[in-house]
Amino acid sequence: MWPASQAVYQSLLVEDAFGMSSQFVWLDNFIELFEDDHYIKTFGRTLFFSAMVAMLSLSVSLVLAAMADRVIRGTGIYRTLLIWPYAVAPVVAGALWVFLFYPTTGIISTFLTSMGYEWNHQLKGNQAMALVVIAAAWKQISYNFLFFLAGMQAIPKSLIEAAAIDAASPAKRFWTIIFPLITPTTFFLLVVNIVYAFFETFGIIHVVTKGGPANATEILVFKVYNDGFVGLDLGGSAAQSVILMVLVIGMTIFQFKYIERKVEY
């Protein structure tokens, strides 16, 4: 059967990954990786990066969604306006933000300089990191916003009305009713955002900083590419891919388990 053969073909592709890395002395590659300070640092940097991206984009979109849920008129318009950064390619998003922050001419960077803050993401590692985080989070806001809004609109209105009758203020209603009830959404989004920051931000980083300055923004996916295609250390790069695969599978399984269980109150 054709779909079945398709599945076999796919599984062959995946097996190839293991096959090729196991043909060589693959265990050595792994040992080398874990003894490599640089790799461990990259790992930590990736975690930091994803945490920042997830936090920034989740909090902004949560606020926006809460507001959009409150207003009666115009929700649709706001949604249309907020939805489309999703469609912008990571590379394009990266290019936009580089333009805004370009050290000599960028609009925001010259503004910061005039405020007395020296901005040069091409030289300063932490600023480069900040820029990459902003660009990555900006692109993810629309996705999170959609899910938060859908989650909030699924909450029965009667619950909120009851709380309003009991004289709970909007802020109190948000924290005691809406926020706990959208916990599953929040958790789902958290995982999605972390996966996004891990794997889909390659374009942004490649165009904004190329992992520099001095590896300050080099995350795992970028290192796979860098070692494999620029440094031509194929074995090491393949070993890193395998580690990444395990990570993705682990995260997805974790997510499915959690979602199936739903969050209990």
Add this chain to the structure above:
Amino acid sequence: MIENRPVSTAISHFVLLAGVAIVLFPIWITIVAASHDVARLLEVPLPLGLGDQFFENLKQVVGKGVEGSTPIGIMLFNSLVMALMIAFGKISISLLSAYAIVYFDFRFRMLFFWMIFITLMLPVEVRILPTYEVVAKLGMLDTYWGLTIPLIASATATFMFRQTFLSVPDELLEAARIDGAGPMQFFWDILLPVSRTSIAAMFVILFIYGWNQYLWPLLVTTDKNMMTIVMSIKNMMEALEETPKWHHIMMTALLAMIPPVLVVIGMQKLFVKGLTETEK
């Protein structure tokens, strides 16, 4: 809503508008930058209003290309071909495999399902090196097939179509069989029309996915005539290390985001439905 609080409603609108402004600001600047000439973009307070060079830049970028590179027109075409091939390829493969998994009771069915499911979780970025070797061995570098097949060969949509098919009542199948429809006729005449909305939603998601691919095209194409528009932006930024030609870059960026944005906004309802229902 529940109570009338004009002040807090006003604040909500204000916060939303601020959020929209922040989200839209980079795009506005892109349009502005695409409408000025290069000299204006190097003077220090950069313009915040539109200039008059918009169509000039458009002509230059689309027709002639920048810095001796291919005209953007060709790249736009490449991107379009790639995005459409990926979208259609993935949808048809996923439809068929989901059909097989849901309606046929063959041996190792669940094994296949899980195999597909695991490949689904592996983004190209992760399995990039082995995939590259396979494609290179098959001599598919610098072709549309090389660009698209490895991306098609991860059955992202299978899972969603499986859910859709599972929700189709069995009575439909029984009725079709009583009326003498074979498996393929059931598929074409009943299953496809029933899952029309999810196919459309999937199309939006996959089109954007294909259009925005970056790493893979970057590796597979060396021929300038096979480049996609998303890649060209990167190349243009590298072309001149000191002062990138922002007016051309921004024009290209604008062109690169228009098609997917149009697709998203035009099919917003379907898209939102597809996103929130598949949770992908």
